[in-house]
Amino acid sequence: MIKKLLFITCITLGIANGTYAQKKFTPGVRGGLSLSTITNAEADYKADFYVGLQFPIKLVSFYTLQPELNYTRQGAKNANLQYVKRGNGYNEPYQSVSEDINLSYIDINVINKFSFKDFNVHVGPGFAIMTEGKSKTEFYGDLTLNLGVGYQVTDHLGIEARWRQGVVRVVDKDYWFYTDYWYNDDSFNSSFQIGLTYTF
Structure with missing residues (x-):
């Protein structure tokens, strides 16, 4: 997967280099507030930030191909990711532990604008590499779907809002009943971002 993503990135940068003299290539920066949570974990939203670089290539008047390299802080507050287990006796209550989850990712996005x-x-899709935190699965990364809207205030300054949904499980949450039956309830990253962009 990483090799495929690097190949796509190289192709994108090659397009940017080859069309620089003919198309409008305006690199810039982006950043703002990130409100994130983890699904299926009874979690509260966690407020943090994101910051990154964008490399928009305006191919036609209405369409821009925009590769991005971002640093995103995510996670959740009061997430129930521990086992929920019933004791040896049938009348014993369920037990669960809530915790704050702090995660950070390097995101490589290919946004169609x-x-x-x-x-x-x-x-557009994205590939995220975990740089901080502890995954409870064997995969320390994420694949994301990014959907958003923006408004260009000036030729250089813009505002944007974006929903970022992970599609690879972040943790395994297992419910146990008695001593021999259990089922999985996988949890995923989900975040809402709002911020500013500035192109040079």
């Missing part, structure tokens, strides 16, 4: 005058719509 469709412009309608000053408004724009974003959609």
Whole structure:
């Protein structure tokens, strides 16, 4: 998967280099507030930040291909990710432990941006590499789907809001009943981002 992503990134950068003289290539920065949680964990939202670089290539008047490299802080507050276990006796109560989860990722996104005058719509996949935190699965990363909208305030300054949904499980949450029956309830990253962009 990483090799495929690097191949796509190289192709994208090659397109940018080859079309620089003909198409509008305007690199920039982006950053703002990240509100994140972990699904199926009875968790509260965690407020943190994201910051990154964007490399938009305006191919036609209404379409921009925008590779991104971001640093995103995520996680959740009061997430119930521990085992929920019943004791030896049938009348003993269930037990659960809630904890704050702090996660950080390096994100490589390939965003398709469709412009309608000053408004724009974003959609695209991403690959996230965990740099902080502890996964409770064997995979320390995530694949994401990014959906968002933006508004260009000036030629250089814009505002945007984006929903970022992970599609690879972050943790395994297991419920145990008695001593021999259990089922899984996988949990995923989910975050809402709102911030500013500035192109040079």
